[in-house]
Amino acid sequence: MRASRSYPVVLLGLVAMALALATCGGASSPAALAAQLGAPTPDIALVGAGRNAALRYGCLGCHSLDGSSLSGPTWKGLYSRELAFTDGTRAVANDRYLEEAIKDPLARVIQGYAPVMPPQMPVSDEEVRAIIAFIRSVK
Numbered sequence: 001m002r003a004s005r006s007y008p009v010v011l012l013g014l015v016a017m018a019l020a021l022a023t024c025g026g027a028s029s030p031a032a033l034a035a036q037l038g039a040p041t042p043d044i045a046l047v048g049a050g051r052n053a054a055l056r057y058g059c060l061g062c063h064s065l066d067g068s069s070l071s072g073p074t075w076k077g078l079y080s081r082e083l084a085f086t087d088g089t090r091a092v093a094n095d096r097y098l099e100e101a102i103k104d105p106l107a108r109v110i111q112g113y114a115p116v117m118p119p120q121m122p123v124s125d126e127e128v129r130a131i132i133a134f135i136r137s138v139k
């Protein structure tokens with residue numbers, strides 16, 4: 001008697017489990033999991049190092065993280081944004097452009113800003129990589 005009364009409950013449980021498995025279908029395969037997660041998680045240590053470098057070099061005195069405009073453009077949402085330069089050209093703020101902008105700030109100057117970014121900051125390649133990871137994380 002006892003066993004037959006709990007039978008529907010067990011059945012319900014099995015159905016629920018089957019449904020749960022079906023809805024996350026294939027999530028156990030690494031490829032499906034990666035697709036669900038989307039873009040790779042930024043390297044947290046690298047982002048932290050970039051944040052520290054940006055503070056140490058005084059970048060954040062001219063570049064805000066909250067959308068406000070200081071002497072330089074904000075880094076909020078900067079990554080992947082299209083920028084217009086005083087020479088009439090445009091570029092998307094990707095890794096390559098950001099590296100150029102940090103190492104050679106006067107190569108192209110963003111419209112609406114004065115060329116006041118210090119051109120000879122002793123930022124190492126490793127620090128540039130970290131700062132770019134940090135900029136990418138400022139959404």
Ligand code: HEC
Binds near residue numbers: 063075
């Ligand atoms: C004295 C103010 C000042 C400081 C300090 C400064 N910048 Fe800038 N930065 C600017 C200005 C102004 C611009 C926009 C004009 C241009 O393109 O040169 C700019 C542009 C940039 C850009 C282009 C993309 C954008 O919209 O921000 C990057 C990347 C950048 N700076 C990174 C840095 C980093 C990294 C540091 C620190 C190592 C730094 N800046 C320090 C003023 C500054």
